[in-house]
Amino acid sequence: MFRPRVREKGVGLVVVSWIGLIVLCAASTSPCDKTRRVFTAQSGIITDGPSTSNYTQDSHCEWLIKAANKSQYITLSFIRMGTECSYDYVFVYDGDSFDAPLLGSFSGKTEPQNVTASSGYMLILLYSDTNYVLDGFRAAYAIHNCPNNCTERGLCISNECFCAGNWGGADCSIEICPNSCSGNGECEGAKCVCKKGYSGESCTLKKNDKEGNSWHWLSRSESGMTRRAAHTAIYVNHTDSLYVFGGYDLNKVLGSLEIYRFSTSQWYDEKGKILHRNPTDEDRNKYLLTLFTKSNLGGNLLVGNKNSILNTVVSSFMNHDKSTLPLMYSHMPPPFTETYLHFTERPDAMSESNVTKPEPRYGHSAAAYGKGFVLYGGKLSDGSLSSELWLYDAEQNKWSLRALNSSFTPPGLTRHSLTAVKDELYLFGGSTVDGEFSARMFKIKLGDVNNENWEMVQVRGGKELDVRVVAHSAVYHSHSNSILVYGGVVASVAR
Ligand SMILES: *[C@@H]1O[C@H](CO)[C@@H](O)[C@H](O)[C@H]1NC(C)=O
Ligand SMILES: *[C@@H]1O[C@H](CO)[C@@H](O)[C@H](O)[C@H]1NC(C)=O
Ligand SMILES: *[C@@H]1O[C@H](CO)[C@@H](O)[C@H](O)[C@H]1NC(C)=O
Numbered sequence: 001m002f003r004p005r006v007r008e009k010g011v012g013l014v015v016v017s018w019i020g021l022i023v024l025c026a027a028s029t030s031p032c033d034k035t036r037r038v039f040t041a042q043s044g045i046i047t048d049g050p051s052t053s054n055y056t057q058d059s060h061c062e063w064l065i066k067a068a069n070k071s072q073y074i075t076l077s078f079i080r081m082g083t084e085c086s087y088d089y090v091f092v093y094d095g096d097s098f099d100a101p102l103l104g105s106f107s108g109k110t111e112p113q114n115v116t117a118s119s120g121y122m123l124i125l126l127y128s129d130t131n132y133v134l135d136g137f138r139a140a141y142a143i144h145n146c147p148n149n150c151t152e153r154g155l156c157i158s159n160e161c162f163c164a165g166n167w168g169g170a171d172c173s174i175e176i177c178p179n180s181c182s183g184n185g186e187c188e189g190a191k192c193v194c195k196k197g198y199s200g201e202s203c204t205l206k207k208n209d210k211e212g213n214s215w216h217w218l219s220r221s222e223s224g225m226t227r228r229a230a231h232t233a234i235y236v237n238h239t240d241s242l243y244v245f246g247g248y249d250l251n252k253v254l255g256s257l258e259i260y261r262f263s264t265s266q267w268y269d270e271k272g273k274i275l276h277r278n279p280t281d282e283d284r285n286k287y288l289l290t291l292f293t294k295s296n297l298g299g300n301l302l303v304g305n306k307n308s309i310l311n312t313v314v315s316s317f318m319n320h321d322k323s324t325l326p327l328m329y330s331h332m333p334p335p336f337t338e339t340y341l342h343f344t345e346r347p348d349a350m351s352e353s354n355v356t357k358p359e360p361r362y363g364h365s366a367a368a369y370g371k372g373f374v375l376y377g378g379k380l381s382d383g384s385l386s387s388e389l390w391l392y393d394a395e396q397n398k399w400s401l402r403a404l405n406s407s408f409t410p411p412g413l414t415r416h417s418l419t420a421v422k423d424e425l426y427l428f429g430g431s432t433v434d435g436e437f438s439a440r441m442f443k444i445k446l447g448d449v450n451n452e453n454w455e456m457v458q459v460r461g462g463k464e465l466d467v468r469v470v471a472h473s474a475v476y477h478s479h480s481n482s483i484l485v486y487g488g489v490v491a492s493v494a495r
């Protein structure tokens with residue numbers, strides 16, 4: 001579904017000299033010939049050819065990197081990248097077939113970030129259409145027992161990184177408690193626990209900051225929220241939280257609601273459970289303990305005194321080189337409990353087994369409303385467009401479908417805008433199921449669920465055809481009592 005649309009086959013524009021190519025490539029690899037090449041060495045270089053030659057049109061080149069076993073990790077780092085932007089792609093899969101999860105789809109001239117596969121395989125595909133070619137890519141790969149060899153900042157024990165010093169994350173690439181929590185918090189459990197009124201990964205965002213105009217890192221993709229695009233994110237003042245719903249990743253359309261609470265600087269799922277993308281210190285300690293008690297050394301140690309066990313384990317692993325690697329856990333982090341998480345606003349767990357909630361979608365639109373937010377439309381996993389209006393009550397953590405009895409319903413839409421204006425909602429623009437760009441505006445007032453009716457807004461001035469727009473943004477400006485619309489794609493330039 002998210003693969004690039006294949007451009008219509010045209011007449012090839014570039015004639016490639018095969019003889020020239022073979023000569024040029026002889027030093028590194030043979031030209032890409034639609035067969036799969038398999039790499040099993042610990043490290044190597046993957047390229048479609050040198051930068052002095054272009055890949056061929058209509059290419060389909062496959063490289064499979066195979067680790068010694070499924071517990072190993074394969075990291076690919078790009079050295080050079082050059083494909084026709086949004087037509088020719090380098091796809092990277094975490095597996096040995098195209099059904100495996102897609103880790104990246106890269107196009108253009110910017111070297112992508114490192115990609116790590118965890119299945120023991122990495123499949124790389126260079127795909128080009130029939131027009132216009134560039135010099136392709138060159139990437140180095142390496143196979144390790146731990147992700148990215150723990151970035152050489154930790155110990156790799158049983159395929160898991162135990163990071164040294166101030167490093168964390170699956171591959172020890174993340175600095176924990178950056179800037180020592182800026183003096184506005186304490187470093188506990190490998191994260192900053194901010195003082196009241198401060199938020200962010202290093203507690204730099206001050207709730208009542210009068211000056212503003214500065215950026216703050218609240219959270220990185222490694223620390224909670226599922227990576228996604230084409231989702232909505234709504235700040236609800238009542239709960240001082242950000243609600244992220246829907247969108248897609250490279251493999252599926254998402255239906256999860258994930259919540260960032262500014263009071264704790266952490267992400268939660270809909271049931272109020274803290275989201276961790278990486279094991280916590282406590283998880284790691286338990287894991288280490290399990291490994292250790294399984295081994296013959298375990299019998300001599302008292303379970304319950306984690307400190308001594310950990311230190312013994314760590315030093316036994318490090319005996320061969322104590323001087324170069326810092327001893328991790330020289331002081332144990334406090335046990336991971338919820339007591340230091342300022343849990344005053346913990347959402348109640350949902351008790352219903354039959355929770356009604358919107359199905360996965362992307363390209364929908366949402367707006368803060370009352371003690372929660374509303375959302376309309378979007379594209380569903382089957383490609384159809386929704387015309388549902390949902391209300392999320394952030395106080396009760398409950399979804400409800402609205403305007404069920406409305407005699408009239410706006411069409412299914414995607415990439416439209418939904419704007420709250422006092423107690424009314426305005427729906428504007430977007431794309432309909434046949435791809436038509438809409439200039440229509442609808443409104444609805446929420447109240448009694450049985451009596452909520454959509455209305456078409458009759459616009460009195462201006463040319464409607466001028467405002468057929470999708471993927472714009474819209475905001476209510478209370479001072480002029482207007483909805484301001486900015487950007488987007490208009491019908492006259494659409495293709
Ligand atoms: C590669 O393709 C680009 C764009 O089509 C062209 O400008 C360039 O000369 C080609 N390079 C070679 C070595 O053929
Ligand atoms: C996987 O293979 C690597 C390299 O041969 C080896 O170091 C590692 O112990 C193996 N892991 C498992 C779980 O078999
Ligand atoms: C990407 O991988 C290369 C090779 O392993 C490494 O040198 C580089 O530091 C990595 N980059 C990041 C941002 O981790």
Ligand SMILES: *[C@@H]1O[C@H](CO)[C@@H](O)[C@H](O)[C@H]1NC(C)=O
Nearest residue numbers: 144149150151152153154155
């Ligand atoms: C992996 O990292 C360790 C240090 O943590 C280093 O000694 C070792 O050489 C690295 N292995 C590779 C293959 O780079």
Ligand SMILES: *[C@@H]1O[C@H](CO)[C@@H](O)[C@H](O)[C@H]1NC(C)=O
Nearest residue numbers: 235236237238239240241370
């Ligand atoms: C947001 O919430 C705070 C605290 O609950 C309240 O003082 C403030 O007036 C609210 N702001 C708006 C714009 O509703």
Ligand SMILES: *[C@@H]1O[C@H](CO)[C@@H](O)[C@H](O)[C@H]1NC(C)=O
Nearest residue numbers: 350351352353354355356357
């Ligand atoms: C759960 O949903 C099913 C089908 O929608 C319905 O038949 C059933 O009565 C519901 N159960 C509860 C406890 O609401």
Ligand SMILES: *[C@@H]1O[C@H](CO)[C@@H](O)[C@H](O)[C@H]1NC(C)=O
Nearest residue numbers: 403404405406449450451452
């Ligand atoms: C609205 O629909 C519900 C069922 O969905 C029905 O019970 C109710 O009578 C309807 N209300 C009106 C005003 O039509």
